[in-house]
Amino acid sequence: MLLSALRHRLRERPPLPPVPPPASAPPRPPFAFSPRRLRLGPQHPLLEDGDVQRHLYLREALTGRAEEAERPRVSEFYCHISGCSQVFDTLEGYEHHYNALHRNVCSFCRRSFPSGHLLDIHISEWHDSLFQIMAEKQNMYKCLVEGCVEKFKSSKDRKDHLVTVHLYPADFRFDRPKKAKSGAKHVSCPTDHDGSVLMDVSVETSEQLQADHMEVVPSESMEVPQPAASPSLPEKRLYKSRIPSTICFGQGATRGFKGPRKKV
């Protein structure tokens, strides 16, 4: 049969002759056929071949972006955010940098958040002067999990909720109550008594790498010049990293700051 004729029918729909009236009769033994629409469950043998093809595809598919070294180069440019001096020569590198570091930044304290949801919560808890007043009368601490509408009396209650209801880790990084402005380099899980604490500390002190994501405070940041790429690295990297100062989230010392609420 001609594929072209069929293709035509997919677009044009020439009229069909009238449908003759059906005249069915029930099956007479020993014959048993009667028309049936069939529902196939996920394990039906008829679907085996298709499932096999699907899984071959999943296993063989290699999804990937171009290697960084192969990405189209643009002439080097600096991040335009004031105070940030990182240099890029690929748009992808910049895109990730911008979104990770500058996208959800608190305009009051310059802390950076992984999501708009966490930033919103931060702003109201840290910078909204009404928040504390309201919190004395009603539950104001919103759950950090998107889609959960629970509110709590304190950040402590929220933590309990996160751990018991949402099965979050007890040391969830984005829910550390702020202790003091200078606090902070020490990040450890209270249950750790072994080398991993040391490891964590060394991670964060040796390079002043702030393992927490929360904040970038220009005034307190220091720049760590990174060496030009070693010969084994194909791409040239001029890297100046901003060092966030403190680990903080939740109710905090700078609360009460007054000013227009705006998001970056």
Next chain:
Amino acid sequence: MWGRRRGAGPGGGAEELRARRREREAALRKARREQQLVSKRLLREDEAERGHDGAGDAAEAVLEPVLQGEVSELLRGVQRGSEDRRRWLRCLRRALQSKETQQEFVRLDGAVRTLVGLFTCSLPDVQLEAARCLHELSHSSDAAVAEACVPVTSYLLTYLSGHSIELMELCLYTLGNLVVESEVVRKKLLPQGIIPVLASCIQSPHEAVLEGLGYVLSQLLQAKEAPAEIIPLVLDSVLPQHMLRLVCSGLKFGTGAAVEFAWCLHYIVCSHTANVELMSLGAVPALTSLLCDIAFEISQSDSEGLELLICPVLRCLGNLLAEETGHEVQPQDERLLVALFVVMQCYLQQHPFIIPESLWLINNLTADEPFFCSALLSMDLLPALLQLLPHSQTVSVLVLTVLCNIAEKGPAYCQQLHQQAALPLLLHVLMVPDPEVVGQCLELLHLLFLHWPQVAVDFVRQGGHQTLEQHQSTPELQERVRALLDMALQPQDASVFSSPSAASSTFSQMM
């Protein structure tokens, strides 16, 4: 995006590749029969890391395991926090492509914790590199390795609410791999809010994100506890309408994502828990029109990979139309039938797995709808259907069932089947030594004889009764063979058409 996958590389002759593919298929079949069929996807950066065997599982494209002790050296390098931490992470990531190295790594004290720490740090490229390491671990074929990554799930979800496409993609494929690891993992992800996160993520305009998201969701929906515990949550969200939208725009935008979401819909539909909801979203007309567009597309150009979109779309339509209320939402649109014949014709050689599934859908269309029976006949689709008869046992039975659906609609339909020369091919079918195929053929002949007696006359004239007699000794066919012979020979002078011995044997058995 769609074109970037499945890079076939050099290596091995064509025959050897085919043989290895068959081996893989056999292993998957076995896993499926044992209800153990799960797969993971790999997201990797560069071609050089992917191995050179185009037919290989992605997982097999690995480097040699690093030497004993080197893994802890790598970990120390990463932990030391020197300026070239990122270089150490990169070496680690490459090393983690080997299963042995993965196993050694997760046993090291604080190893996964270090990765989680770096993954959540505020240095964007350190974070990305750590995410890639975690992804390699999640892809491990050793469940213990993948499960070592479970502490990272809440962070994976957190970053999905962010905006970095590259990071989101990594988080998604890592999640998708972890999801199939065990029910324990899924039991953790649900309270952590994976469904609401995915529901807001699905509104992303980025193809790469959407494809990864579809992958996660398809992995979730395949779980055995999905009908009771996951699908209700999905239905309560905005996901279904977006999934349907993304499947239906799959030809114009984001085929990779459409493939994933189409499989998601299939898993939902065949769980048989949500079909009223899906039909009220207009799934049947939407998928019908998609299938027509795809058929049009493949009829004019080789569109590599569309079979993986067609397959789940067919299945959704098949199962939705099998619902009690299915025929109410079914548009009387003959193009669906045309599309199915186009698909079968285009894929008969290359992707034969699509044939039985198409025929199943044709069965569901023709079973209760004279409209589709009549359309099949009047659009000259019958020859294409009859051509499929010798294809395989399953296909033969399905073709005969569709023909029965048509014949069952009465004299006008049987007359047309007869006019369009179905009979000679049925005589061939009677010679097949397969009782199931022959049995279905007997049912069809009965309907034809009953509604259009001229078929019986021509049947005898062409010697069909002699062929029939060969099946008299087959227990499951005996009775029907006898009844058919009776019908065929009764109105005629038996001695004219049949050999005396045949006639007498018939009569003797009737006694």
